[in-house]
Amino acid sequence: VRKVSIIGVGQTRFGNLKDMTLKDMIAEAGNEAVKDAGVPKQEIQELFVGNFAAANFNNQNHIAPYAGSVLGLAGIPCTHYEGACASGGLALRQAIITVASGARDVVMVLGVEKMNSLDTGGVTTVLSQAGDWEEEAMLGLTFPSVFSLIACRHMHEFGTTREHLAQVAVKNHANGMKNPKAHMQKLITIETALNSKRVAEPLGLYDCSLISDGAAALILCAADVADRYPGKPVDVIGYGQASDIFTIYRKDNLTSIGAAVRAGQEAYSMAGITPADVDLAEVHDCFTIAEIVAIEDLGFVAKGEGGPATAAGFTAMDGEKPVNTSGGLKSKGHPVGATGVAQVIEIVNQLRGTAGERQVKGAEIGLTHNVGGSGATCVVHIMKRRA
Amino acid sequence: VRKVSIIGVGQTRFGNLKDMTLKDMIAEAGNEAVKDAGVPKQEIQELFVGNFAAANFNNQNHIAPYAGSVLGLAGIPCTHYEGACASGGLALRQAIITVASGARDVVMVLGVEKMNSLDTGGVTTVLSQAGDWEEEAMLGLTFPSVFSLIACRHMHEFGTTREHLAQVAVKNHANGMKNPKAHMQKLITIETALNSKRVAEPLGLYDCSLISDGAAALILCAADVADRYPGKPVDVIGYGQASDIFTIYRKDNLTSIGAAVRAGQEAYSMAGITPADVDLAEVHDCFTIAEIVAIEDLGFVAKGEGGPATAAGFTAMDGEKPVNTSGGLKSKGHPVGATGVAQVIEIVNQLRGTAGERQVKGAEIGLTHNVGGSGATCVVHIMKRRA
Numbered sequence: 001v002r003k004v005s006i007i008g009v010g011q012t013r014f015g016n017l018k019d020m021t022l023k024d025m026i027a028e029a030g031n032e033a034v035k036d037a038g039v040p041k042q043e044i045q046e047l048f049v050g051n052f053a054a055a056n057f058n059n060q061n062h063i064a065p066y067a068g069s070v071l072g073l074a075g076i077p078c079t080h081y082e083g084a085c086a087s088g089g090l091a092l093r094q095a096i097i098t099v100a101s102g103a104r105d106v107v108m109v110l111g112v113e114k115m116n117s118l119d120t121g122g123v124t125t126v127l128s129q130a131g132d133w134e135e136e137a138m139l140g141l142t143f144p145s146v147f148s149l150i151a152c153r154h155m156h157e158f159g160t161t162r163e164h165l166a167q168v169a170v171k172n173h174a175n176g177m178k179n180p181k182a183h184m185q186k187l188i189t190i191e192t193a194l195n196s197k198r199v200a201e202p203l204g205l206y207d208c209s210l211i212s213d214g215a216a217a218l219i220l221c222a223a224d225v226a227d228r229y230p231g232k233p234v235d236v237i238g239y240g241q242a243s244d245i246f247t248i249y250r251k252d253n254l255t256s257i258g259a260a261v262r263a264g265q266e267a268y269s270m271a272g273i274t275p276a277d278v279d280l281a282e283v284h285d286c287f288t289i290a291e292i293v294a295i296e297d298l299g300f301v302a303k304g305e306g307g308p309a310t311a312a313g314f315t316a317m318d319g320e321k322p323v324n325t326s327g328g329l330k331s332k333g334h335p336v337g338a339t340g341v342a343q344v345i346e347i348v349n350q351l352r353g354t355a356g357e358r359q360v361k362g363a364e365i366g367l368t369h370n371v372g373g374s375g376a377t378c379v380v381h382i383m384k385r386r387a
Numbered sequence: 388v389r390k391v392s393i394i395g396v397g398q399t400r401f402g403n404l405k406d407m408t409l410k411d412m413i414a415e416a417g418n419e420a421v422k423d424a425g426v427p428k429q430e431i432q433e434l435f436v437g438n439f440a441a442a443n444f445n446n447q448n449h450i451a452p453y454a455g456s457v458l459g460l461a462g463i464p465c466t467h468y469e470g471a472c473a474s475g476g477l478a479l480r481q482a483i484i485t486v487a488s489g490a491r492d493v494v495m496v497l498g499v500e501k502m503n504s505l506d507t508g509g510v511t512t513v514l515s516q517a518g519d520w521e522e523e524a525m526l527g528l529t530f531p532s533v534f535s536l537i538a539c540r541h542m543h544e545f546g547t548t549r550e551h552l553a554q555v556a557v558k559n560h561a562n563g564m565k566n567p568k569a570h571m572q573k574l575i576t577i578e579t580a581l582n583s584k585r586v587a588e589p590l591g592l593y594d595c596s597l598i599s600d601g602a603a604a605l606i607l608c609a610a611d612v613a614d615r616y617p618g619k620p621v622d623v624i625g626y627g628q629a630s631d632i633f634t635i636y637r638k639d640n641l642t643s644i645g646a647a648v649r650a651g652q653e654a655y656s657m658a659g660i661t662p663a664d665v666d667l668a669e670v671h672d673c674f675t676i677a678e679i680v681a682i683e684d685l686g687f688v689a690k691g692e693g694g695p696a697t698a699a700g701f702t703a704m705d706g707e708k709p710v711n712t713s714g715g716l717k718s719k720g721h722p723v724g725a726t727g728v729a730q731v732i733e734i735v736n737q738l739r740g741t742a743g744e745r746q747v748k749g750a751e752i753g754l755t756h757n758v759g760g761s762g763a764t765c766v767v768h769i770m771k772r773r774a
Contacts, residue, residue: 001488001489001490021521047630052448053442053448055440055442055443055513055516056442056443056448058520059516059520059524059525060516060519060520060521061439061440061443061469061471061513061516061517062469062470062471062516062517062518062759062760062763062764063469064469064470064630064764065470065630065631065633065759065760065763065764066519066633066763068630068633068763069630069632069633069634069637069763073630074630074631074632074633074763075629075630075631075645075646075649076629076630077480077628077629077630077766078470078630078763078764079468079470079477079481079628080468080469080470080477081466081467081468081469082448082449082450082451082467082468082469083449083451083452083465083466083467084448084449090466093464094466094481094485097484097485097488097490098481098484098488100488100490101388101484101485101487101488101489102388102488103388103484103487103488126442126448129442129446129447129448129449130448130449131449132447132453133445133446133447134408134447137446138446241464241466242462242463242464243434243451243452243455243456243460243461243462243463243464243465244452244461244462245456245461246452246453246455246456246461247456250456258462259462262462372449372452373449373452376449376452376453376455376456376461376465377449377451377452377465379464
């Protein structure tokens, strides 16, 4: 099995991109990644596309060869991967497996979503199809409700507070201020978060991630051919994917995402590291409570300690284990299919030392954690700076 | 790279399955494949799901872990692959690559679609999203129109006739009569086909495939562990996938699907065979003209000879190269995401010698050809009987 490196990254700004079509976003992110890698387009052998619901948002399905044509890549295999909010991470994992298998040397991974074509109610309905329609979504259990249940149970079991949740939002908004590609460029205080409009108790407006448009792309190659191209390589040293019971009412435990625990363990084991070896991480903070659960599931802190650790600055930009330096889904934005790819871009920038104002000094190992639905899918990737 | 075998198959009846939910269909096909392979469920390490548009047809997205939970497989990686009508074939290809890479030993591939939840107009709209919405579908270029253009051009260039198209329908309806799982169990004559209601000239009702519900599943394993299980193995000896320019108006050539030519060449090359070595094939006859184009693109006959060869019985059940012994999309039915998987099931049955009334004597090598959209995706698989 060959080692795999990431040698190029490209990303649109995330936001309500009224002036950009789906094609515009694909072209901008994809072409920027190609340029960054310095790979001639004709050497790209396969395209892996992560997208959740362009069929619903944009009347456009079969989106992989659609993107391939936009990027001038028609001819090569183009495949669309869907795993709700983890779609981008799934596309990346299969790309890594395909290169590692020896089948391809150089490939592109692209994540894209244009969500602001619908109003908030429409988006909520489309997103709810990532849960079980018959048994949950149709009955009103949309994602704010799902994560409100998770938050309530976490508070009940571990004494997590609304202030802890608000600390996640304050931190990620501060980080997003330093990211020119972030959707939300706005500092907030604990009070702003606590007093915001209620969405699903105990979650308020600032506990929720954003409805964003955006695209993100990576160029991957076999580590042993990375020297052929000018793009500065970052090595993939581990990855894991797992699923969980689809409906949350059938789960034994609401305060942990089993798929995240398993995906993390698989990735750590492959990389031969422990959670303590991870210098920084991008985790799936679709809601503030999700970041608290994530840092516990990934073993960065003990179960139940996510809230206090956040309040103590453990995950701050200058903390022991910076989390979501990009601003996270909360502030960078959450164009669903692009999210898992954009998380990796932040880690690549950090490990290359090109994260600008957000740079974490001495970062050597970074992790991404990308969750789909109410946790039925999780994929984790671990990257390492090349010496 | 390890060799891969198929050791289990399972399939629902195809049809307008009013009495079955999406979950019922997944359970029936998946559990039948598990039983056929004789694999303990806990040994299945990953699930690959092909589905086109459950989000539109059934309000259900994120369908891979949804299926995983239905099948009692929650925990393992579950990934959804979408490539329009080639979704099932794409899922199978990535499953093969994943096993071949050594990452997994035993996996399941499942294809499913429940289309009859919408009326014909609704289905046509959803299907049209497999083409370019802005540039084609929104303007009225739905798939019957696309294949009518292909048929017109093929007639113009090669003298193909409406009778040739009708011969495809007559043959596939006759084959479907022998397939108890086929949607349509109805013999037709050339006259019935020629005089049927017009859909998009020169295509009539009997030139079009069906709107079907159904699911199909396979159990794959590394060839070197196939002996552990009772399921009779059939070996995968080649596969290929390619894309093409997304919009048909930008293509140089309407009478050939470039992606099919490239996917076929890649598969033949990997298998070390020529088209002449293929004993039988399941090809993507979404419209009768598509089967004629397919047997040309795959090199079974010379370009332009597809019509006359069909009329001469070359592709008949007792012909030199039987094509669509299952009845094909035309008569077996076309539950989009299941189609690419069901094609492989027919070949497995033929190579195992368990195809009953449809059995082609002495079949050793079989091929499947699965096309998405107006040809922007094609995936080809070649299987061989184990000595």
